[in-house]
Amino acid sequence: xxxxxxxxxxxxxxxxxxxxxxxxxxxxxxxxxxxxxxxxxxxxxxxxxxxxxxxxxxxxxxxxxxxxxxxxxxxxxxxxxxxxxxxxxxxxxxxxxxxxxx
Numbered sequence: 001x002x003x004x005x006x007x008x009x010x011x012x013x014x015x016x017x018x019x020x021x022x023x024x025x026x027x028x029x030x031x032x033x034x035x036x037x038x039x040x041x042x043x044x045x046x047x048x049x050x051x052x053x054x055x056x057x058x059x060x061x062x063x064x065x066x067x068x069x070x071x072x073x074x075x076x077x078x079x080x081x082x083x084x085x086x087x088x089x090x091x092x093x094x095x096x097x098x099x100x101x102x
Contacts, residue, residue, distance in 0.1 A: 001036070002027050003071070008040040013050040016058050016079030022065070022072035030071075032058070033081025054082040054089075064090040 003009065003020045010017045011032035017040055030037045034051025058064070058075045064083050065072040071085055072093065083090040 001030060003030060008076070009037040009073075010040040010043040011035070011037055011079055011081050012043055012048040014079035014081045015077055016075065016081050016083070017077035018058075018064075018073040018075050018083070020071075021063065021074050022070055024070045026069075028069065028071065028085050029087070031084045031087075032079070034084075035081075050081055054084065055080050056082045058083055059092070063093040065093040066090055 003023045005020055005023050007020045008017060009020065009030065013033040013035045016032045018037070034054040035048040057080050058078050060075055060078040063072055063074050066085055066088065069085055073083060073090070
């Protein structure tokens with residue numbers, strides 16, 4: 001799949017829903033719980049079986065990113081599945097440090 005900025009994606013194995021904040025220029029395999037994510041409008045509830053090894057969960061309001069690929073996702077509905085791109089788990093993006101005001 002080639003995600004687009006602003007696109008809403010949903011997991012087929014749990015309640016996780018994300019919005020694409022930054023999208024890579026190349027095709028990627030975006031998964032949640034080991035199963036491909038789909039356009040939120042096309043998903044009708046839980047239809048797949050999760051990979052038990054990829055069930056660490058997502059956190060509401062957190063951004064998950066891979067800077068090497070140039071992808072960033074914002075979790076709008078949390079779930080039990082773990083987000084991954086091309087088989088590599090996505091980590092939570094850290095906050096930018098504010099400049100010191102001396």
